[in-house]
Amino acid sequence: MKLLEGKTALITGGARGIGKAIALKYASEGADIAFSDLNYDAAAEALEAEIKSLGVKAKGYASDASSFEGCDKLINDVMADFGKIDVLVNNAGITRDNLLMRMTEADWDLVIKVNLKSVFNMTKAVQRVMLKQRSGSIINMSSVVGVGGNAGQSNYSASKAGLIGFTKSIAQELGSRSIRCNAIAPGFIET
Numbered sequence: 001m002k003l004l005e006g007k008t009a010l011i012t013g014g015a016r017g018i019g020k021a022i023a024l025k026y027a028s029e030g031a032d033i034a035f036s037d038l039n040y041d042a043a044a045e046a047l048e049a050e051i052k053s054l055g056v057k058a059k060g061y062a063s064d065a066s067s068f069e070g071c072d073k074l075i076n077d078v079m080a081d082f083g084k085i086d087v088l089v090n091n092a093g094i095t096r097d098n099l100l101m102r103m104t105e106a107d108w109d110l111v112i113k114v115n116l117k118s119v120f121n122m123t124k125a126v127q128r129v130m131l132k133q134r135s136g137s138i139i140n141m142s143s144v145v146g147v148g149g150n151a152g153q154s155n156y157s158a159s160k161a162g163l164i165g166f167t168k169s170i171a172q173e174l175g176s177r178s179i180r181c182n183a184i185a186p187g188f189i190e191t
Helices: 017-028 042-052 068-082 105-133 144-148 154-177
Strands: 008-012 032-037 058-062 087-090 136-141 179-184
Touching (some): 008 017, 008 068, 017 042, 017 087, 032 042, 032 068, 058 068, 068 105, 105 154, 136 154, 144 154, 154 179
Parallel strands (some): 008 087
16 A cells, blocks of 8 residues: 555645645655646646546646635635545745845735745635544645745745744644644755
8 A cells, every 4th residue: 555545635836846746746655636726737737647647536726825715715626526635735835036125015925925825725724624524634835944044035934934833833723633734844946
């Protein structure tokens, strides 16, 4: 039996980069894969086919993780298509790097919205499913920049540090209900 056989994983920002690598690895370990990205494009279509070729169920969804209503819809759609969600990987994220003196309010707001608010949106939407199932795993993709900061990335660093604090709180809230919440803080990854 494979490590994730019989499990269903939902990965945001799943069509490219780290999200794509996670989707393929989980699929190779037997998990059925639902993944979302802002657009369902040729890359998403190709990934869906590649995952299916590994012998598991796969479906990509166009969804904006920074939209509260969009996240509720995504969870409902995944539940209708897969019947359960065992793992949520909050991976959607962006950068808008600049020194603070040159950073615009719009760049600050967008990074916080996509990198931090999306995690709140998705976690809030999936918790009702996982509470009903009495199990689940929520994995939040932070960054070493969220731990140590980085010049020219105050918005990104703040979003990823906030995500670490959010993860700690949710782990305490949901841990007693057999729902784990962990953060991963990778360094620079060329995607």
